[in-house]
Amino acid sequence: MPRKGILVDRPYERLTREQVELIHQASMQILTDPGLISFNREAVDILHSHGAAVESIPGDHQSWQVKIPEQVVLSAMNSAPKTVKLGARNPDNTLIMHGDEPRVYLITGSETNIWLDVDFPTYVNKTDPTREIRVPEFKPRRGTVDDLCQSAHVCEHLEMVDGYIRTVNIQDRDITEDNKDVNKFFASLNNNTKHFMSGLTSLKQLDNVVRMAELIAGGKKALEDNPIISFITCLVKSPLQFVDDTTETFIEVCRRGLPIVVSSSPQAGTTAPIKEAGIMAQINAEVLAGITLGQLVNPGTPVLYGSVPVRARMDTLGDSYGSVETSQYNIDCVQIARFYGIPNYSTSGVCDPKIPGQQSSIERLFSDIVVTMSGPQFLHCAFGLLDCNSVFCLLQAVLDDAHFKMIEFFLRQPRVDQPELETMLKQIREVAATPQKLYISYIRPLLRSGEISGVYPFEGDGEADDVFELAYERMKELLARPVEHIDRETTARIFEEIPGILPRLNIYESGS
Amino acid sequence: MPEDTISLIQENVIQGRVTRDDEGMDEGMVGQPGVTELVEKALASGLSIKDIITKGLSGGMNIVGQKFEAGKYFIPDMLASAQAVGAAMEILEPYLAGSGINAKGKIIVATLKDDLHDIGKNIVSILLRGAGYTVKDLGNNVDIQVIVDAVREEKPQFLGLSALLTSTMARMADVIQMLEENGLRDQVKIVVGGAPVSEEFAKSIGADGYGADGFQAIAVVEALNSGIEN
Numbered sequence: 001m002p003r004k005g006i007l008v009d010r011p012y013e014r015l016t017r018e019q020v021e022l023i024h025q026a027s028m029q030i031l032t033d034p035g036l037i038s039f040n041r042e043a044v045d046i047l048h049s050h051g052a053a054v055e056s057i058p059g060d061h062q063s064w065q066v067k068i069p070e071q072v073v074l075s076a077m078n079s080a081p082k083t084v085k086l087g088a089r090n091p092d093n094t095l096i097m098h099g100d101e102p103r104v105y106l107i108t109g110s111e112t113n114i115w116l117d118v119d120f121p122t123y124v125n126k127t128d129p130t131r132e133i134r135v136p137e138f139k140p141r142r143g144t145v146d147d148l149c150q151s152a153h154v155c156e157h158l159e160m161v162d163g164y165i166r167t168v169n170i171q172d173r174d175i176t177e178d179n180k181d182v183n184k185f186f187a188s189l190n191n192n193t194k195h196f197m198s199g200l201t202s203l204k205q206l207d208n209v210v211r212m213a214e215l216i217a218g219g220k221k222a223l224e225d226n227p228i229i230s231f232i233t234c235l236v237k238s239p240l241q242f243v244d245d246t247t248e249t250f251i252e253v254c255r256r257g258l259p260i261v262v263s264s265s266p267q268a269g270t271t272a273p274i275k276e277a278g279i280m281a282q283i284n285a286e287v288l289a290g291i292t293l294g295q296l297v298n299p300g301t302p303v304l305y306g307s308v309p310v311r312a313r314m315d316t317l318g319d320s321y322g323s324v325e326t327s328q329y330n331i332d333c334v335q336i337a338r339f340y341g342i343p344n345y346s347t348s349g350v351c352d353p354k355i356p357g358q359q360s361s362i363e364r365l366f367s368d369i370v371v372t373m374s375g376p377q378f379l380h381c382a383f384g385l386l387d388c389n390s391v392f393c394l395l396q397a398v399l400d401d402a403h404f405k406m407i408e409f410f411l412r413q414p415r416v417d418q419p420e421l422e423t424m425l426k427q428i429r430e431v432a433a434t435p436q437k438l439y440i441s442y443i444r445p446l447l448r449s450g451e452i453s454g455v456y457p458f459e460g461d462g463e464a465d466d467v468f469e470l471a472y473e474r475m476k477e478l479l480a481r482p483v484e485h486i487d488r489e490t491t492a493r494i495f496e497e498i499p500g501i502l503p504r505l506n507i508y509e510s511g512s
Numbered sequence: 513m514p515e516d517t518i519s520l521i522q523e524n525v526i527q528g529r530v531t532r533d534d535e536g537m538d539e540g541m542v543g544q545p546g547v548t549e550l551v552e553k554a555l556a557s558g559l560s561i562k563d564i565i566t567k568g569l570s571g572g573m574n575i576v577g578q579k580f581e582a583g584k585y586f587i588p589d590m591l592a593s594a595q596a597v598g599a600a601m602e603i604l605e606p607y608l609a610g611s612g613i614n615a616k617g618k619i620i621v622a623t624l625k626d627d628l629h630d631i632g633k634n635i636v637s638i639l640l641r642g643a644g645y646t647v648k649d650l651g652n653n654v655d656i657q658v659i660v661d662a663v664r665e666e667k668p669q670f671l672g673l674s675a676l677l678t679s680t681m682a683r684m685a686d687v688i689q690m691l692e693e694n695g696l697r698d699q700v701k702i703v704v705g706g707a708p709v710s711e712e713f714a715k716s717i718g719a720d721g722y723g724a725d726g727f728q729a730i731a732v733v734e735a736l737n738s739g740i741e742n
Contacts, residue, residue, distance in 0.1 A: 435649075436634040441595070443588040444528065445535055 002094040003162050008102040009413045011375030013335045014328060020339045023332075026281035027288060028070045035067035036240045036289050040247035046296050047072075066242075073288050076295035082341045084259055084302040084377075086163065087226035089216060090193035090484070094226070095163060095378075097304075097343035102375020106404055107197065108155050108383040108397070109165025110232075115143040116355065116386070116393035118472055136468040138355040140391060143168035145175065145187050145502060147392075150479065152191035154394055155383065157478040160404040163195035164188060165232075167384055167392045172502075179500030181205035185212055185229070186494065186501050190486050197230045197261070203249050208498050210256060215493050216486055223258075230259035232306065232345075235293075236286040238266035242293075250290070254297040261345045261378075262290035263306030267319060268329065270312045276325075280332050283309050291342070304378055306345040307333030313352075319388045321350030322363035330367070331374040338375070346376035349400060354387040356396045356468065365403055372407055398471045398478070402457045409453045517557060518568045521550045521600070525572025526579075528592025530599045537589070547596040551603050561604060561611035565644075569597045573642060587726075591635065594642025601644060616644040617737055619670035620662050623652035624683045629676035632706060635726045636672060643730050645670075656687050663696050670733055673719075675706040684709075685717040701736045705729055 015023070037057065038044045044064045048054040053067040086095040095105045117139045125131035151167045166188050175183060180201045188196050189212070200206060209229065217223040233250040237243045253260045264286040266272030272279040287305050294301050309329035313320040320326065330346050337344035348371035351363035368381055381404070382389065384397030431439050446452050458474070460466030486494070488508045495506055503509065527536035529546035536542075545553065547569075554564050576593040579585040608615050621637055623630045630652040637647045648666055650658060663671060671691075675681040684704050691697040703721040704714050705728075714722035721736055723729025 436638070438631065438634055440588045440591050440635075441528075441534075443586075444537070444592060447586055447588060 001092060002096040003092070003105065004103075005095070005106070005162055006104040006372060006408050006411055007413075008104060008373060008375040008411055011102040011334070011338075012331065012370065012373040014331050015335050020336055023277070023280045023284055023336060024339065026277075027285035028073065030240070030281060030285040031068045031073060031289060032070070033067070034240065035065055036236075036242055036286075037063050038066050038242035038247070039063050039244040040242050040251075042251055043242050043247050043293055046251075046293060050296050068289060068292060072296075073292050076292040076299075077288070077340055077342070079295045079299040080291055080340075080342055081300060081302050082343075084304060084343045085227065086195040086197075086230055086259055086378075087217070087223075087228045088163075088193060088195045089189065089228055089486075091226065093162070093194040095195055097377035099341035099343045099377070100338060101377070102338070104372050104376060104379050105162040106160050106383075107163040107165055107195075107378060107380050108151075108161055108167055109197070109380050110382075110385075110389060111166055111169045111199070112385060112390055112392040113143060113169050113171065114140045114387070114391040115147045115168050116140050116391050116395075118393065118395045118468070120469060120472070133464075134469065136356075136472075138393065140354075142171045143392065144172050145170040145183055145505065148184060148187045149191050149505075151384075151392065151394060151397070152188045153483050154397065154475060154478045156192045156194065156483045157481055158383070158397065158401040160401045160408065161194065161383060163197065163378075164192045165197045165380060167397070174502060177202055178204070179502075182208050182212065182498050182500045183502055183505065185209045186498075186505055189213075189216060189228070190491075190505065190507070191483050193484055195230065196228060197232055199232050199234075200249050200253075203245070203252060206249070206252055206256075208500075210258065212494055212498050215490055215497065227259055227302075230261070230302075232261040232263055234263050234265065235290050236262075236264040238264060238271035238286060239282060240286060240289075242289070247293075250294065251297050254294045254301045257298060257301060259302040259304070260294065261304040261306035262287050262294060263308060263345065264290070265308035265310065268309065268311040268325065269314075270317055272309070274311065274325075276328060276332065279309055279329055280336065283307055283329075283333065284336055303342065304345040305333070305337035305340065305342045307337070308347045308380075309333060310350075320352060321347075321367075321382075321388050322352040322359070324366075326350075327367040327370050330371050330376075334371070334374040334376040343377035345378040345380060346371055346374075347380050347382070348372065349382035350385060350389055351382075352388060354391060356386065356393055356399065360386055360396065361399075361403075364400065368400075368403065369407055369410075372404075372411065394475055395468065395471050398475045399458070399467070402471075406453065517550055517554045517559060518563055520545070521547055521554065521564065521568030522572040522575070524550060525569055525593050525596050525600075526575050528576075528589055528596055530592075530596045534592075547600050548603060551600045555603070555607070561607050562613055564600075564604065565613055569600055570644075573597055590727075591638050591642075594639045596642075597644070598638060598641025598647075601641060601646075605646070615646065617669035618646040618648065618666060619672055619733065620648045620650060620659070620666060620668045621672040621674065622650035622654040622659055622662075623674045623676075624680045624687070625653060625655050626683075627675050627677050627680035628652050629706075630674070632676070632726070633672070633674040636674070636705070636723070636729045639726050639730050640672075640733065643734070645733070656683065656690055659687055660690050660694055660696065663691060663700055664694065668700060670736070671700045671702045672729065672733075673702065673704045675704075675709060678708045681706065681708050681713070684719065688718050701733075703729060703732055703736070 082099040120134040235247040235250040268274045311323045311325040348367040349364040351360045353359040458467040458470040529536040531546040701720040705723040721732035
């Protein structure tokens with residue numbers, strides 16, 4: 001049985017069908033005029049061999065102007081699967097995504113350099129030293145492989161997390177460009193039984209991480225049937241450019257038939273038009289170009305329509321994920337992906353502040369609610385992320401999980417039918433006839449059935465705001481709960497066959 | 513099997529079942545006798561009033577209180593049990609004299625003039641009945657004179673005043689003043705409550721107690737009652 005996710009009954013849409021079609025037509029025009037610039041030769045050859053017009057661009061870099069005819073795009077889109085399965089070490093954590101079904105799976109990620117530790121020092125009131133208060137203090141530091149293990153561990157136990165994208169970049173002294181991929185894959189997979197998605201640091205490690213996944217899944221065929229890992233590549237750099245190395249990675253992953261996200265992240269105002277119609281036409285052209293390339297490499301490759309549009313801040317021209325327009329752009333992309341019937345990878349919950357607090361809660365909750373309501377199949381909802389995805393705080397991830405539980409409850413389908421209304425009429429008449437006129441006794445059968453939402457889980461006893469402290473306690477509780485690691489025999493084979501994994505990650509040998 | 517009847521009364525208090533039509537906590541209880549039917553049966557069997565109350569009703573409520581403290585019961589569960597005890601006490605009231613059980617006392621409750629919000633007062637009434645008090649509920653939007661007259665005629669040990677509005681809250685002071693003017697203030701302990709009311713306000717108007725919620729209201733009344741008895 002796959003995970004349930006959140007099935008959105010009637011997804012929120014901003015665009016009319018006509019507007020979506022207009023955007024589609026504009027994207028088709030963009031792909032032929034001006035087309036894309038490709039810095040990757042192989043992509044140029046593949047597209048050219050299927051009918052794209054190609055022209056070398058003079059300059060220092062090897063680059064080509066590629067114009068992709070509409071027919072090539074539409075044909076490629078036809079071979080893209082409309083249902084994508086993302087497997088998991090625990091089959092109960094499988095994700096089944098239908099492009100036309102607004103069932104939302106909530107995924108962590110993405111990679112941050114900074115890990116935020118939390119402490120609660122006590123402060124004494126200067127004017128009244130008998131009064132003390134504990135205040136959360138956040139201390140940033142570089143992320144390590146141990147942090148990644150902790151993050152994967154806690155996310156395994158977070159109820160609303162459906163899949164795992166690593167949340168922290170591992171920057172230990174013994175981590176190098178060559179061994180980073182195998183260590184981040186192993187640390188994540190060994191501490192989490194949900195689907196694991198990642199980018200690649202080095203293409204040279206692709207076959208090692210695929211082999212690792214085969215060993216865990218039970219062989220090559222088993223991995224095909226149960227793809228416990230998938231990949232994400234930003235092959236497109238906005239505006240309208242295929243990057244050389246990520247495009248190469250993308251092509252190689254497609255050749256292996258594993259699921260992959262074609263992701264584009266234009267910034268409205270700098271690398272895309274700030275107006276909604278403009279950024280939509282461009283990002284759609286960029287994603288369609290990527291999907292087209294992938295399907296030409298290996299027809300039937302499972303792909304997700306990856307859209308991460310963001311508006312620029314006007315004060316710094318950095319990303320402003322917390323802006324209202326960013327949510328509007330994301331919701332539009334969900335709708336456009338649904339137009340093509342391809343499962344969508346969307347983004348919510350990314351916020352601008354550097355530490356948890358009111359701004360982070362408001363910004364992330366705003367986009368979490370509205371983007372979830374639009375019904376993306378794969379929602380990268382930035383569990384625990386702060387500072388525009390630069391900082392990860394495990395405490396924040398615990399809070400996010402609780403907030404998504406509220407969103408899930410909110411999006412439940414209403415029950416209004418004739419039998420229900422007849423029961424309610426009977427109840428109303430009964431209570432109207434009593435002296436106290438209270439419906440309280442009718443609550444009881446529902447109290448333990450899950451039909452009534454709970455109080456905020458981190459509510460304190462008094463007037464003090466104890467949210468962070470209570471969430472911290474919850475975090476420690478989840479860390480103390482065991483996870484199902486990869487078994488001893490498979491671990492031994494992984495360490496035997498895959499070079500570069502840090503010995504301290506072998507829980508059967510290191511004694512950790 | 514007299515002991516069984518007492519145990520069943522206790523169990524049905526825990527289940528919060530007033531009559532045989534109530535669902536209770538567990539499956540399949542509809543149709544089985546509730547607290548009122550079991551108390552009638554206990555009386556017919558000649559069981560002692562004291563055992564019915566202390567072992568059956570109070571014993572059940574004590575367990576309910578423990579479950580509430582442990583987070584296993586919610587307020588609707590407490591209210592259902594309190595309702596069951598209140599209904600049982602109404603049946604038992606004529607038998608209390610000579611039973612060795614002292615009635616806990618009478619309390620008049622009211623929501624003040626121009627205030628129609630009576631949910632809090634109703635909940636407190638249920639809990640008070642469940643705790644063994646005789647409750648006379650004057651309702652909502654009650655004129656001050658009606659309250660004073662009721663205190664004079666009913667001679668309650670307690671008067672509970674409730675308000676949701678800041679405007680009607682001020683009338684609590686008027687009630688106390690009019691009771692003083694009529695020479696009735698010393699006869700009754702006054703407990704106030706309601707969303708805008710605070711402990712400071714209660715003290716400022718000369719009330720005897722303040723309950724922030726239904727459970728605190730009961731605790732305050734119990735504490736004051738203990739003072740009266742002592």
